[in-house]
Amino acid sequence: MSPTRETFREGDIERSCGQEYKVLQIYPKKGTNIFPKRRLCEVESGSGERVIIKAKHSGVVTQVLVKVNDTIGDGCDILELEACTHTALLGNICCNCGVLLDEKDIPKTEAVSMLHSVPDLKVARNEAQKLGKEDIKNLLKQRKLVLLVDLDQTLIHTTNDNIPADLKFSLPMWGQPCLYH
Incomplete structure (x- = not known):
């Protein structure tokens, strides 16, 4: 397996415009298998809009890089995972x-x-x-x-x-x- 990161991209959210988001909840834990479209975390914008961030990759979580109540923005890494090589x-x-x-x-x-x-x-x-x-x-x-x-x-x-x-x-x-x- 090769390492990769799940990164928050504002372009994935409708009506985003350079805002910062507060992390409300993190779903996967270290060792969890994830796959595309699985929920990674829930964030809230400054205007109170809640958004679910979903995975783009598959693999096993090796490290969660954010905590609840952290503030994240465009380009912030959410977690690190070992990408599956589908053997x-x-x-x-x-x-x-x-x-x-x-x-x-x-x-x-x-x-x-x-x-x-x-x-x-x-x-x-x-x-x-x-x-x-x-x-x-x-x-x-x-x-x-x-x-x-x-x-x-x-x-x-x-x-x-x-x-x-x-x-x-x-x-x-x-x-x-x-x-x-």
């Missing part, structure tokens, strides 16, 4: 922040399907590798073995072709002179 998607919905993404907003990174029964669930390749390594580490720590039986190659595929040297799983098949990977 896990279910169709076009981010599994991390819950935002419905437009086609142009979907990350173009290599994604892998995590479950055969849910083909729309895609995870960034580096995230899938990280999850796989964590699974291996946990299984070794628990001293558990995994037996995968695949009689008709519906789950995995094997090959006896040349393979990359860093591939760590290969086995001899009964009655066959070569290794399968």
Whole structure:
């Protein structure tokens, strides 16, 4: 995730003209997930008009930069957040922040399907590798073995072709002179 800030812009408020606003209420707290159009705070102008300021980004709040009764104006930062990089998607919905993404907003990174029964669930390749390594580490720590039986190659595929040297799983098949990977 990359850091970003939610900034108050008077241009987002109708009938604004260089006023200062008093913060009446702040909605998200540190650690809260936010997404576009979620309420960030309520402010009041000098004329008594109350306005709700809404988010323009999605992510997790890392720091709230204003307090109740603070006076803010155009360009004042309201909060800091770690912007979501959308590493896990279910169709076009981010599994991390819950935002419905437009086609142009979907990350173009290599994604892998995590479950055969849910083909729309895609995870960034580096995230899938990280999850796989964590699974291996946990299984070794628990001293558990995994037996995968695949009689008709519906789950995995094997090959006896040349393979990359860093591939760590290969086995001899009964009655066959070569290794399968």
